[in-house]
Amino acid sequence: MLEIRGLDVAYGDYQVLWDVSIDVAAGEIVAILGPNGSGKSTVLKAIIGLCRARSGTIRFEGNDLARLAVHDRAGIGIAMVMERRRLFPAMTVRENVLLGAYPAAVRHDAEARLGWVEGLFPILRERGAQPAGRLSGGEQQMVAIARGLMAKPRLLLMDEPYLGLAPKVVLQINDIIRRINAEGIAVVFNEQNVNLSFALAHRGYLLESGRLMLGGTGQEMLHSDVVRRVYLGE
Amino acid sequence: MTAMPIALYIEQIVNGLVAGSMYALVGGGIALIYGTMRVLNMAHGEFYMMGGYAAFYLVGRAVPPVLAIPLVAGLLFLVGAAVQRLTVHYLLRQDGWLFACIAATLGLSIAFQNLALIVFGEDYKTVPYYVEGILRLGDIRLPLQRVLMLLVAVGTLLAMGFLLKKTRFGWALRATSQDSDAASVCGIPVSRVHMITFGLSAALGGVAGAMLAPIYSVSPWMGLPVLFKGFVVVVLGGLGSFPGAIVGGLLLGIVEALGVQITSAEWRDVFGFALMIVVVWARPWGLFGKAP
Numbered sequence: 001m002l003e004i005r006g007l008d009v010a011y012g013d014y015q016v017l018w019d020v021s022i023d024v025a026a027g028e029i030v031a032i033l034g035p036n037g038s039g040k041s042t043v044l045k046a047i048i049g050l051c052r053a054r055s056g057t058i059r060f061e062g063n064d065l066a067r068l069a070v071h072d073r074a075g076i077g078i079a080m081v082m083e084r085r086r087l088f089p090a091m092t093v094r095e096n097v098l099l100g101a102y103p104a105a106v107r108h109d110a111e112a113r114l115g116w117v118e119g120l121f122p123i124l125r126e127r128g129a130q131p132a133g134r135l136s137g138g139e140q141q142m143v144a145i146a147r148g149l150m151a152k153p154r155l156l157l158m159d160e161p162y163l164g165l166a167p168k169v170v171l172q173i174n175d176i177i178r179r180i181n182a183e184g185i186a187v188v189f190n191e192q193n194v195n196l197s198f199a200l201a202h203r204g205y206l207l208e209s210g211r212l213m214l215g216g217t218g219q220e221m222l223h224s225d226v227v228r229r230v231y232l233g234e
Numbered sequence: 235m236t237a238m239p240i241a242l243y244i245e246q247i248v249n250g251l252v253a254g255s256m257y258a259l260v261g262g263g264i265a266l267i268y269g270t271m272r273v274l275n276m277a278h279g280e281f282y283m284m285g286g287y288a289a290f291y292l293v294g295r296a297v298p299p300v301l302a303i304p305l306v307a308g309l310l311f312l313v314g315a316a317v318q319r320l321t322v323h324y325l326l327r328q329d330g331w332l333f334a335c336i337a338a339t340l341g342l343s344i345a346f347q348n349l350a351l352i353v354f355g356e357d358y359k360t361v362p363y364y365v366e367g368i369l370r371l372g373d374i375r376l377p378l379q380r381v382l383m384l385l386v387a388v389g390t391l392l393a394m395g396f397l398l399k400k401t402r403f404g405w406a407l408r409a410t411s412q413d414s415d416a417a418s419v420c421g422i423p424v425s426r427v428h429m430i431t432f433g434l435s436a437a438l439g440g441v442a443g444a445m446l447a448p449i450y451s452v453s454p455w456m457g458l459p460v461l462f463k464g465f466v467v468v469v470l471g472g473l474g475s476f477p478g479a480i481v482g483g484l485l486l487g488i489v490e491a492l493g494v495q496i497t498s499a500e501w502r503d504v505f506g507f508a509l510m511i512v513v514v515w516a517r518p519w520g521l522f523g524k525a526p
Contacts, residue, residue: 049418050415050419069418070415070418071419071420071421071423071424074419074420074421080419082416086416087413088409088412088416090408091405091409091412095405099405099406099420099422102402102405102420102421102422151420151421
């Protein structure tokens with residue numbers, strides 16, 4: 001469903017991604033792994049359009065995304081949970097979640113989806129009227145995921161979903177992601193920790209300094225010398 | 235001074251409220267743009283000026299004020315949206331946009347003043363009161379024109395509040411102002427929100443210009459003092475806070491009116507700026523702003 005070919009991304013003169021190619025099939029959970037500063041986040045930002053490709057193509061269900069503005073990508077079935085949640089802090093939890101269904105294409109059945117999302121996250125009902133900025137990190141992450149799901153995505157991007165969360169909350173988030181995935185939604189997330197990632201992901205890609213080093217299943221990658229070298233410098 | 239009848243004070247407070255409601259319109263417009271785009275619109279006074287001229291020509295052509303005011307708002311909405319789309323829109327995408335936008339809008343301000351000078355001439359135009367007559371409540375006398383100004387301002391600001399709080403566009407605007415990247419990821423067309431916000435801001439300024447036109451006369455230079463008042467209001471209320479600008483505007487109007495009452499008219503700005511200094515001293519982030 002998602003096909004990235006030869007992606008180069010640069011911020012000014014500083015090139016961050018070099019010739020990255022990644023595939024995601026419908027219904028998969030894919031982890032993008034790599035040390036700090038390896039360009040993991042940039043891959044996700046390029047998919048949603050927050051940074052532009054210098055060269056290479058990104059196709060979603062056959063459509064070239066280059067021509068679509070960020071706000072149009074939400075309407076065609078891609079949603080993103082951004083790094084550090086990025087909720088609208090002064091708006092209520094409920095307003096945040098409903099804003100996820102802003103695109104015209106998904107607006108009509110927003111109420112029905114709200115019911116489903118509230119089933120996944122009971123906190124939305126309990127704290128719906130509170131400003132989102134008052135919630136704890138874990139709670140905010142739930143709201144951020146709920147907001148993404150309101151766009152009726154077939155592909156959910158999650159930028160550092162575990163960042164700053166307690167271990168107990170990480171398990172909760174994993175459980176939620178599995179339930180989302182069981183609905184047929186493909187999930188792509190990035191994370192430094194390889195073991196943590198393969199508790200969830202079917203497949204993974206390893207980035208180092210903006211270059212794709214390796215791709216494969218959890219078994220393949222957990223036993224790979226390349227992974228060991230990149231992380232331990234052996 | 236001690237012998238001054240209480241009615242006179244009440245009258246001054248009401249006059250202050252009327253003036254303050256106009257400040258609130260102007261400041262609210264500046265706050266809206268600053269809050270959404272972080273752009274300090276130096277040409278805001280010229281939206282006010284255009285509102286004054288629009289009212290002068292519409293009312294001069296026997297358009298009833300009930301119709302003229304909404305027309306002015308609509309016209310200025312279009313002007314504001316066009317200004318944003320043709321200038322700020324491009325600047326926001328570039329490095330150094332912060333200063334670029336200030337410089338560009340300052341340039342627009344000068345250009346609009348001179349354009350008005352060429353098109354409308356340098357003579358001061360007077361606009362007749364929209365309503366004649368005086369409202370009497372006991373000892374308090376209030377020209378109906380001022381009552382109308384207050385009503386129009388309150389109505390406009392309530393409509394704006396409704397738009398921001400209750401409509402889909404209002405949600406999009408608030409989301410954009412809090413985090414524009416996150417808003418675009420949610421599917422909100424951020425550039426269009428920016429353009430419409432500029433239009434709304436210009437409409438608020440235009441309505442203020444139209445309502446004040448019968449009180450002050452209309453001239454190419456009428457915008458500048460109002461721009462400064464608007465900045466005071468926005469700093470009082472907290473940069474970029476729309477409710478803050480409303481409260482700041484009303485407060486400024488009342489303080490100025492009472493100050494003038496106990497001293498004289500030329501002290502008006504002294505009270506205004508003194509109020510600002512005191513507030514910023516005690517709360518640098520303004521009445522409704524967030525402490526850093």
